[in-house]
Structure formats: C-alpha cells, structure tokens
Amino acid sequence: MSVRLTILTDPRSAGARRELPLTPGLTILRAAHDAGIDVTATCGGRGRCTSCRVKFVAGAVPPPTIGDEVQLGDEQVREGYRLACQCAPTEAVTVQLAPPLEEAAFQILGAGAGVAGRVSIASGVDKQLVKVALPREEHHQTSDVEELAVAVGMTPADVAPGVLAGLPAALREDPAGVTVTTFAGRILAVERGDTTSMRFGLAIDVGTTTVVTTLLELSSGEQLASVSSLNPQSVFGGDLMSRIAFAQFNPANLRKLHTRIVGLLNQQIAEVCRASGVLSKWIYKVVVVGNTCMHHVLLGIDPSHVGLAPYAPVMRHALTLPARDLFLKVAPEARVCLLPIVAGFVGADAVAVALATRIYEGDTRRIAVDIGTNGEVLLGSAARLWACSAPAGPAFEGGQIRHGMRGAAGAIDRVTVDDDVRVHTIGETDALGICGSGLLDLVAGLLDADVVDWTGLIQVETRDALPPKLRERVVLRGEERQVIVLRAGEAGAPREIVLTQDDVRQVQLAKGAIASGIAMLQHVAGVPDAQVGELMLAGGFGNYLSIGSAVRIGLIPDLPRERIRYVGNAASLGAQLSLLSEAERALADDVARRIEHVSLAAHPDFEQIFVDCMNFPR
Amino acid sequence: MSVRLTILTDPRSAGARRELPLTPGLTILRAAHDAGIDVTATCGGRGRCTSCRVKFVAGAVPPPTIGDEVQLGDEQVREGYRLACQCAPTEAVTVQLAPPLEEAAFQILGAGAGVAGRVSIASGVDKQLVKVALPREEHHQTSDVEELAVAVGMTPADVAPGVLAGLPAALREDPAGVTVTTFAGRILAVERGDTTSMRFGLAIDVGTTTVVTTLLELSSGEQLASVSSLNPQSVFGGDLMSRIAFAQFNPANLRKLHTRIVGLLNQQIAEVCRASGVLSKWIYKVVVVGNTCMHHVLLGIDPSHVGLAPYAPVMRHALTLPARDLFLKVAPEARVCLLPIVAGFVGADAVAVALATRIYEGDTRRIAVDIGTNGEVLLGSAARLWACSAPAGPAFEGGQIRHGMRGAAGAIDRVTVDDDVRVHTIGETDALGICGSGLLDLVAGLLDADVVDWTGLIQVETRDALPPKLRERVVLRGEERQVIVLRAGEAGAPREIVLTQDDVRQVQLAKGAIASGIAMLQHVAGVPDAQVGELMLAGGFGNYLSIGSAVRIGLIPDLPRERIRYVGNAASLGAQLSLLSEAERALADDVARRIEHVSLAAHPDFEQIFVDCMNFPR
Secondary structure (H helix, E strand, O other), rough: EEEEEEEOOOOOOOOOOEEEEEEEOOOOOHHHHHOOOOOOOOOOOOOOOOOOEOOOOOOOOOOOOOOHHHHHHHHHOOOOOEOOOOOOOOOEEEEEEOOOOOOOEEEEEOOOOOOOOOOOEEEEEEEEEEEOOOOOOOOOOOOOOHHHHHHHHOOHHHHHHHOOOOOOHHHHHHOOEEEEEEEEEEEEEEEEEOOOOOEEEEEEEEEEOOOOOOOEEEEOOOOEEEEEEEEEHHHOOHHHHHHHHHHOOHHHHHHHHHHHHHHHHHHHHHHHHHOOOHHHEEEEEEEEEEOOHHHHHHHHOOOHHHHHOOOOOOOOOEEEHHHHHHOOOOOOOOOEEEEEEEEEEEEEHHHHHHHOOOOOOOOOEEEEEEOOOOEEEEOOOOOOEEEEEEEEOHHHHHHOOOOOOOOOOOEEEEEEOOOOOOOOOOOHHOOEEEEEEEEHHHHHHHOOOEEOOOOEEEEOHHHHHOOOHHHHHEEEOOOEEEEEEEEHHHHOOOOEEEEEEHHHHHHHHHHHHHHHHHHHHHHOOOOOHHHHOOEEOOOOOOOOOOHHHHHHHOOOOOOOOOOEOOOOOOHHHHHHHHHHHHHHHHHHHHHHHHHOOOOOOOOHHHHHHHHHHOOOOO | OOEEEEEEOOOOOOOOOEEEEEOOOOHHHHHHHHOOOOOOEEEEEEEOOOOEEEEEEEEEOOOOOOHHHHHHHHHHHHEEEEEEEOOOOOOOEEEOOOOOOOOOOOOOOOOOOOOOOOOOOOOOOEEEEOOOOOOOOOOOOOHHHHHHHHHHOOOOOOOHEHHHHHHHHHHHHHHOOOEEEEEEOEEEEEEEEOOOOOOOEEEEOOOOOOEEEEEEOOOOOOEEEEEEEEEEEHHOOOHHHHHHHHHHHOHHHHHHHHHHHHHHHHHHHHHHHHHHOEEEHHEEEEEEEEOHEEEEEHHHHHHHHHHOOOOOOOOOOOOOEEEHHHHOOOOOOOOEEEEOEEEEEEEEEHHHHHHHHHHOOOOOOOEEEEEEEEOOEEEEEOOOOEEEEEEEEEEEEEHOOOEEEEOOOEEEEEEEEEEEEEEHHHOOOOOOOOOOOHHHHHHHHHHHOOOOOOOOOEEEHEEEEEEEHHOEEEEEEEEEEEEEOOOOOOOHOOOHHHEEHHEEEEEEHHHHHHHHHHHHHHHOOOOOOHHHHHHHHHHHOOOOOOOOHHHOOOOOOOOHHHHHEEEEHHHEEEEEEEEHHHHHHHHHHHHHHEEEOOOOOOOOOHHHHHHHHHOOOO
C-alpha cells in the first residue's frame, strides 16, 4: 500500500503543496523528481551535498542517516532537516523544500569591453533596404519570392523557408521598402521598412554549472548586455558524470535536461533583450560553445556513450542550424553556429578558449587554464597544441561545500588569515556563504597559519600554538574538524559559516584535478615551469581568484607573477570572436583539428602525478 | 446581456453538449466556430448550401429565412431545421448539429497499378547496410559521426541533424551493422540492423475538396495503399475563394486551415501504413502537389494576396524540406518535395497533370482537363503549352447541390432518362443522394427528354407533353421548379431526392467554368476542335463521368469519341512519377517554366465565351 507524501513546494510559504503516493523504499528526492517537482540535487542524489535538504513539518521525523549528520550537522538535524536523497519515509509525512543557500537568479554582468577592437568585424550578417517590384499584371508569371530574389541579386532557393509565411505582408506594408537580412548566401529575414541598423547576435557559453549569454551589436562589436545563470540542469546532478548518469539510456530524463537548458537560454535571451531594448527578432546569428556533454544535450543527442570508455563524442564537427530547430526565440531563421569539439571531455569551450587566448600563435609555449566544474587545460604554441580535461567539480563554484555559494551578493570572496580570520563579501553586504575565490584565500591563509597542514588535515591537535582568536575558530564537533569562519552575527552573517574537513578535501580534489592536468600536459609536451612563457587563467572563477592563493595551494605552478595573467571568460570571448568574425569561426575548425587530446586516465604516469597534486605545497 | 446557446454537438445523440453565450446578431455558425465547434459550411456561410443545417430541439424555432426555405425546403423547415449561417437567435435555444448527407470518412482506394512501368525508377532514396568502426581507444580523436561518414564515403556535414539524437544507440545495438538511408547527398536515417528492403515514399495530392495520399514501394514502384478523404478545411469554405477569404489577414484562421490539413495528412499516413503494414519511419521521400492556395497553406504561408488581383503566388519554385518542418509523421529527416507552381490559380497539381499526361511531348496538340473544385485546363504540345484555371466549384463533388454527395456508397452515379428516371447507386445500396457523374447523366438525360431546355430552365409549363411517369416528376413547389429524381422509397431512398432549378444553375456554372477554360485556350492557341489530337479527362471525378453526358451538356467539346480518353487522377500520378524518379522531378521544373498561364478574367474575349458556355448545346 502506498504512503502519502506531502511536499510543500514553496520554500518560503506553506501555500503550494503536492500530495504524492510514496512507494516504499523510494526516496523523497526520487518521488519528487518522478512527479516533476524541482528539487536541486547538486551531487546527483548521492548524499554528498546539502542542496536537496527538506524540513519535516508533519509526521514522524526519521532518524538521521550518516549523510544527514555529515552534510547537515547537528543543528539542522535537530531542527528536522534531512537530505531528500537519503530519506525514504515509511509513513505519511509532510516535508517542506528548504531554500538554497543562494538565489539561482540571473546575474547581470552588464555591458563590457568584450572583444571589439581585437578582431576585424565581419559577422557575415548583412542587411540591406530594397524596394521590391511587386507582381502587378495578371499575365506576368512571377511571385513575391522571385521579385525579392531579383531585388537582392539572389535566387528563390536562397530564401530560407521560415521567411515565406510573413513575406507577402512585409512586402506590401511600407512604401519605404523592406530590409533583407542575409547570412552565408541565405535570406534569413525580410522586415518591413528600414531596420538596417538593427543587427544583433548572441554568444552563449553553456557550462556545466554556469550559463553565460552575451548580446552584441554586430557592426560595432559592442557588448550590450550579458547575463550569467546557474545551469538549471544542476538539479539533476552537479558534475558532468552525474548529469550523464541521469540521462544515460533514459530518453525521458534526456528530454528533461534538454528542456531545461532550452528554457533557460530563452529566459536569458529575453533578459538581455529587455536590458538592452533590442527585439529578439533582430538577433540573426548565435554562436554557442560548451563542453561536449552540454553541446550534445542542447542538440537532443543522447550523451550516454560520452560517459563510457572510450568517452567518444557523437559528433565533433561544427554545425549550423536554424534557431527554430533549437527552439531558440530569436529570428526564426537566425543561424545558430555550434563550434567544433575536440574530444568527449574537451569541448567547443576549449576551442573557444584557444581562439580567445591566441595560444595557437607564436613560438612561446603557453598554458591556458579554464577553471570550471568541467575545466580544461591547453598548452602549446604555433608548433603544437595539447589539451586535456580537468574535472574540478563544482567546489570552486560553491557546490558540495557546506556553506559554499556562487559569486553573488553576500558571498565571501576575499579572506585574510593573520591572528584571526577576516572576510570581504561581494557587494559588502551581510555574509551568506563562501564562493570559490574566498575558499581559495581561506585555505591558502589557513595553510600559511598552520591551521591546515600539507596533507589537508585541519590541525585541531596543535591548535593551542595558534594566536588566541584563531585558536577559538578551530574546533572538533563530534568527529568533524571545522574552522569557524564566521560566527552568527560576525560580518552580519545570519548564521555560523564554517569550513569543514570535508570542504578542505573537496578543495584538494578540485585543485588536484586542475594541477594534475597542467602537470600532465607539461610532462607530455616536455615543458618545465621555466619554459612556460605565460599561464592564462580563464573562466568565470579564474577571473576572481587571487593568484597568490592559487599558487599557495598548488592550483597552478609557482611561476614568476608577471607570467601569470587573467584572460576573463575566454570561452565566452572565443564565442564572441566567432560571432563577430566569420574568419574567426572558420579558424575554430583549424584550431580544433590541431589540438591533440591528452587522455589523462589512459596515461601510465597520471596516477602518481594526481596523487602528488592532491597535497598542498609544503 | 448575452443569450445562452446550447449546441448538441453529436449529430447522432443528445449526449455531448456545449453551452455558449450568444452575442446578439451573431449567427449560430459564427458562435460555434468562435468556440471551436466544427460546423461544416461548404459555401463559406453564405446560405448557399445545406451543410451547416441544425435542428432546433428546445426554445422557440425562429421564422425561416429565404435561405432556409430555398436550401432546406418546406419539409425540413417544418421539422425545425435551419441553416446555422442564417440564424441569429435572440433568446435561449438548444440546437443539434445535423448529420451530413454523407460520411466524410476515409475512402480506401486500395492498391493500384499506378505509374510503375511508365518510368525508369530512380527515386534518389538509397539504403545500404554498413558496419561502422566504433571509436575504441581514448586517445583516438574521432566520433560516431566521423566513423559513420567514413563507412559510407561521405562527410560529417552530410549527416542531417535529426539523425544525430539516436545515432549512438543505433550504432551499438546490432552486430549486423546499421542501414544508412541517403537522398540528394544527405544521410537521412541510420537504423540498426538490416532494413535495406524497407524503402517507401508518399505521393500526396492536396485538392480543395479531396486529399489523396498514396504509399509506394520505392524499388518496384508498386502502389501499396491509397486513401482519399474530404479536405477538412472545407468546414471553413467549400471553394478556394471562400477558403482564402476565411484566412485573409487573419493569422488565427490561417493557423486553423494549416492545422487541419497537417492533421489530415498524418491521419492518412497512419491509414496507408496500417493498411500496408509499413512503418512510417521507413518513409523517406514525400512528393506533394496541390493548387497554389493549398500549397501555401500547407507551408503556413499567408494566401491572402493569392485571392487579390493580380493573384500572384508568394512563391513558385520547387521546394524540398525536412518532414519535421512540416510536422509530417514519417522519418523525421524524410524529404518533402513540393513541385513548382505556375501561377496563383495554376498550381503544382497542373504541373503534375502535365507530367503524367506527357502533354509537353510530341507534335500533336492535346488538351488535359483536370476536373475539380479548382480545376485546370492545359493545351499544347512540345512546341508550346498553355494553362488556365477552371474554377468549377464543388458541384461536381456534390457540394452546393440540394441532395448532392461525394462518390461514396449510396450515391446515385448513373442515371438514364427515357419514359421515366432510372438510377444506379454506388455499391448498389439504398440511394442517399446524387454524386457528380449521376448529376451529369441526369441533366444530359433531362435535356434529351426536353425536361430542361438549352437555357437550363426546368420545363414545368410544357410538362404535359412528357410521358406520364416523367411528367409526374416535374413539379412546381412554391416558386421552385424541381425534378423529383426519387420519391421516398424508390430505389430504397429513405427520403425524396430532387433536382432543383438552382441545382441546374450550379451545374451550368460548373460546366461553364470548365468549358470556357477549354474554349479560351483553344482560342488563344488557335486550335479549333478539328486540330485537337486528344482530350484527356483527369481528376477523381473525371474518371467516373460518362463522356456522352459530358459532351451532351457541353462540359467538353464534341470531339470524336476515340479522341477522348480517361487518364485517371493525373495530379496524383504526376506526384507518383516525381516520387519514383528524380529525373521526372527535375523535369517538373522545366515543364512549370514552359507553361504559359492564360488569365481568363483579364482577357477581353472571355466574358462572351463564358456566357456562351453557360448555356447547354442545343
């Protein structure tokens, strides 16, 4: 017999409720997902994060699992919080979804310099105002399309089918004529009157955790608006492998992932259009980059085999499709250009990073590190170019960290450790959690202060040697070692913010993945630190971290500081270059073909390098 | 204040009901259509047919309008029937939709000889069984698509995007390999295992009144199944001009027309697949013909301007689209080929008739007449080729005739008039109404018997000169002249079947349209009857009519009988030729360009010719 499970789906009120039958043995998370209720499960429902926590408001609260205790801590457990992924009630209960530590709303990045000035602009999107001689005599055998084609010097076959429906009205409504938009030998739009100055495009970077959409004006290259959002697929798994596992051989789940990313992109498009006053129908070209899995899911391609050895992608070539085929709400015949892919875990985003950093030019051997949930490392010069994946996981984006959050208002983004822990928050508002750059500073500071040793252990046993204020922050609660970053009330924090031993382990795993990727490429290419001309830090997170802290924890090699440089969100910048310049987009194909993929797991020396990189530099 | 209108929507029971507020002045038909209730209005709601009749079952029956009396007759008016298009109730009433005279169900045409043997078969659709070497090693940089392309000797860019989603599974599920379908240099499908013998296509003829879909096996050309249905757009207007008027500058109505035809085509596809045991995913090529308006609406193109001088089409060139773009449920990347158009009222169906009749070959000047609601006439030889439209209206398909019906079981299809009227019905079942061929025989017989004179008047005044049985059938009821074809009970008729004076006028209009089209082309081309090598009768109706009757009423010129020939549904046969042969499909472009459109209304001599053709030959 089934048990009634009531879920209060609004974390902020008891208003919205859903009643479900609960099959014995089925977790609340699974029951909720089956019923189409969004419950975030960043770790993929493995009890490894807090994102799916619920609060029991009626019925017996089940005894806490080890996962509950480890992830939620005593206080939350006492208050009736449990992980939905670990809990399978056996009697009728009512639970309320708990608010996440952070709002997953749009982050408006605002207009920026972008890549204008770095490239000779020739987006391929052209608009011209023409007067079309309409059919006038019955005995003339012609048609609207033929007259249009004559007016622009093309043929009827060049008119994209999506243009046909509205053509007769457009041709007859404005004596000034019509504006014809062409791209790659096709007529993509016919608009009444003169709209020649309205010519826009989008550069989209679909990351595992973060999706960034940027609107550009196509003649000046000016960046008009840019938004960054949490990838809503995160609900079904925070890292790539749990995302793939969710979709594996499960078409319904694949459809969920697909629907979510398309839905988010359309929200982002609406948002950048609203912010800039641009109509979405004036967007005629879209360049999309992303890792292989994100790319495949956006196209509705089953990514199952990307997650299985030998991790081969379904396709690697650059693809151009009408926007309507991808359900994107821009001009229906706008062209969506997906840049090419290198390998199963080195995607179009890596190609875009190569484009933006110009790493394929010159004699100097350089390194580009794109830090993200599914990061990538590139090393090379004009002679040869290598790349590997560096799956850091979501730790640097705040995922799977007890009090982690993305870089939004209230996030601790800078930390100094001297005789105490001092923090700075984004927007200088009350502290709500720690984001990646703060986490790096914190761990680096704790290493220097001997609160954490080179193996990553929080030094509870020797805390008496610390300055008094710092000493009081190092605690053992049950069996868990913690550093109290902020007590409730400090820096306006509404509750205590701690760094747990497990958080430190997550940082070690994340930085180990990236550091060992860098080390492996140096090893394969035979480029010791002294021969690295430059190390470029890319990615949303890469721009905010402190280079000192990154070197201190061993995330990147200890090069002279003048040889380390921030290069911004290079994946998005590479997409912008391809948006503004067809030559750059063509170049992406060459670059993708030149990149040699180094498969880490398959390399005999990798295991030792990875183990070494897990530790902190002494 | 609004009046409640209750509509019993099932003509056969009082079960299904809809309650609507009725705006004063709004007809029942309009209120029903606004509420999404299907009420057939063959004449477009102009009180010119009986298709929208309803029966009042509660509330006051309004006084009959002239339209009610003329169309429905005294008996039905007494029984409470009214035309929904003429009646705007002012108080609460309940009406029941009346069953049409005929069921609009599928007519299974069955398998036929078709065009196999008339053409060298080369459909362009090829299937091959290949074994694809899957990516095996992590360090090999390749992908499923690249390996597939190598196996078939093509490039990744040749793979249609719709193939990608299912590719990884297909490549891995059957050790026998995969079957790759190609057409026009593109890979349209990849199926697991050996399906090379499963290769099918569709020829679709979208007529104003009748839609015919035929399934062919693409290697033999064998016709496996064919279905014919009433075009469900007829609900919104029986002839082209009322159909265009319905959609004119009204995107919501255009969408209704579009949805209906797509829905019907998918029903027909399901039906031919069911009848033949073919899976719809094995259909890779579809050839569609139809008149310009049907063609535009199928593509979602606004046909408003096709209905306004100078009646120019929006496009005329041949178009090939993926089936998914047209929402047709065959292989998603199947190619739908729309044949080219000649002019606003000479469509792809005329081009298909030219293909099927080979009228563009040889020195003999021949005439092809496609008889349909929107008929077309072609005249020519290898030297020159002319065409005009001949808008007969739906009379020959049973529309706008008091007791008219389409050629289905129970329809009177043959009539002899001697000392009485003798009938034959389709299926030799009880007589339910008169179809086109019966109507022609009836009018021809009545002309010979002097019941109708050359001006079309039913000879009530001189009926005493007729044989007694015939005399009793010629009546004056009120002011309406009628010939009683069957009294209730005769030939099993459940009710009286009459031919009214207005029915004779409809026949005159219909035959006048076609006859004047033929006469005009002969006039323009300078080809008197004696020089007409052959007259070919095409179209669903053209195949069933009696040539003797057609000549007697002046539908076609009085040529020696051996020079008049039935050529079947030539539009559908032309589509089948293009389906089976890419050479024929290419030829369609040449033929379309060669056809010279003769615009009847614009020609100074047309009016006199049309008036002459309205009368019957003396």
